[in-house]
Amino acid sequence: MQPAFRVTAADRYLVERTARWGPSSVDVVMAGLSRSANRGMLWIGTSAILYGLGGPYRRAAVRGLVSVSLSSLLANAALKWTFPRHRPPADAVPLARRTFDVPRSSSFPSGHSALAGAYATGVFLESKSAGLVVTPLAAAVAYSRVHTGVHWPSDVLAGVAVGSATALATRRWWASASGDPALPAETAPAPALPRGDGLIVLYNPESGRGASPLLEALRERLPDAKFSEIPLRDSLPETHAELVTLIQSADPKALGVCGGDGTVRTVTAAALETSLPLAVFPGGTLNHFALDTGAFDVDVVAAAVEEGSAYCIDTADVAVDGGTPITFINTASIGGYPSALQTRKKWQRIAGKWIPLVAAMVREIATSPPLRANINGRKTTLRLLFVGNGGYAPADRIPVGRTSLAEGKLDVRRIRADLRLSYLRALYAVLTGTLGKSPVHRRDRLARLNVTILGDDVPLALDGDPLAQGTRFRFRARHCSLTLYAQNRT
Incomplete structure (x- = not known):
């Protein structure tokens, strides 16, 4: 028997076995999953949730959607036209399972399955924990196409293979982040501060999604620490000078900072001038520095402060036109990128950060x-x-x-x-x-x-x-x- 006939025979056998199952609530669930995944809407909604969680989940959301877009082009715009195939006949499964119109496009490969495989693989590449949650959902969507009688099993398997391969191919130009902290092998001496005694936490309430919820958790976790809002002035030198004065008057043993990368950069410059160790608590939108150094959890960083566990790491600075060096951490x-950022600053209150930034970059x-x-x-x-x-x-x-x-x-x-x-x-x-x-x-x-x-x-x-x-x-x-x-x- 030729391979093509074997596949056809296996398809018919599996569809017939599935059709023997009696009516149940599974029919409603499978039909709902199929409809929710139309045009990738299920994956767009899932990405919105992951994006809001930040960190590796945000990267997972973006890679998942990029993988979905590419696999949709490959499966729906290329392969379906190249390999035309009839869908299962109308009586292949009980008609009660078909609660939506069957598409007229080629059955091979399954576009829904391609998108599901692409999204699950793309998410897993960036976050194993998110991938373990998304993968069963993707598998259910893929199976729903057989259960509702709109695809043969081989269509689904081919679709999943196409989608997964597309997601894996994105690593060719967009590598996955390792997630390991970029810290040295040797630790550095730092004072142990039980309950945060001797620590002053400097915060910016306007950072990212807001520092207030994180500050409440910090006050409970380190009750003896002091908290002070960063004095933001019209110029960077003025802010720095006043911040250093504030720190010197408080005479702490160590500094803490709660905010995004810009806030961390500002406090890092003050920590360098006052020769004090620093604890970073991520309270911004992206928190690149916190993620790169493993400071993504309040309890983990607070425990390091209480134990006096620390590392000696590099910073960098730049002097512009012979002026005072400006510290940067990332x-x-x-x-073109700095110019685009300036344009984004003008429009982000109206359209958010990302749409103006992308438009400005193109320009x-x-x-x-x-x-x-x-x-x-x-x-x-x-x-x-x-x-x-x-x-x-x-x-x-x-x-x-x-x-x-x-x-x-x-x-x-x-x-x-x-x-x-x-x-x-x-x-x-x-x-x-x-x-x-x-x-x-x-x-x-x-x-x-x-x-x-x-x-x-x-x-x-x-x-x-x-x-x-x-x-x-x-x-x-x-x-x-x-x-x-x-x-x-x-």
Whole structure:
């Protein structure tokens, strides 16, 4: 018997076995699942929930939806036209199970199953815990297509395979974050503060989703700690000076910070000047620094404070046009991204953060001229310059996570604009996962970086915020400059 006939025979046998089951509430559930997954609406709703949870769940939501979009194009727009197949006959299953119209498109492969497989795999790549919850739901959606008689079992299996393979293929250009803290192997001395005695927690009530709920939990967990709102002034130097004065007058043994990356950056600069250890409690929207250092749980960080468990990690700073160095904890960038951030700031109150940022990025890429620059004494032309505090991975693709904060090196990446069709070549390299081999991309690990823009002032973004403009930028890695409270990993 030919393989095709064997598959057909197996399909008919399995559908007949399924059709023998008597009416039950399962019929209603399966029909409801099939309808809810139309056009991927079930996965869009699930992603909204995951996105709201933040951290790895947010990345899982985004990768899941990207995988769904790509698998929909492959399964529905390509494979269905290439491999036409009739759907099961109307009497294949009891008519009571068919509570919706059967699609007229090809039966092979199952589009619903492709989207389900893509979403479950995409989510699992970023968060195993979320994947374990989503996978049974995806499996139920895939089976519902057989139970309701709109697909053969082989259609479903092929759809799941297509979707899963598509999700796995996204790692070619978008690597999964490891989730391991980017901390050194050796711990550093820090005072143990039982019940938070000697700790002052500085917070920004306007950070991200708001620090109030987290502050309530902190007050219960560390009842002897002091809490103070960060004095936000018109300029960064004024804020820094007043914050340092506040800290010195309180005379604490250690600092705590509750807020997003911008707030953490501000308090980190004060911690460096006052030579005090720092505890980070994530109270912002993205909390990149907290996630990279394992500070994603209040109880975990509070326990480290009480036990005196800490690590010595790197920070970085940049001097703009010869001014006072500005501390940053994650990344700095020059080029289209800082300009897009400025546009986002104008419109985010009306349309939120992400829609204005994406629209601004498209505009900047299409309209911004390349930057003529001198980098460490060598002339070049840039479209984008990325400077990371520590080491980021992967080296040959878009960086998605930090791997080290203990080497005293900056992770410097740039997209060149002095080659023919440089932007299109960079885009192709990103999509194919060949950025590391592309001549338009260069990566260096440096302790210092001097950049001079040969032209007008350009904006500089630090940790996702546009903070300055200038033509001369002096970046520096500060090795083992900050003592950070974190749980011992041994």
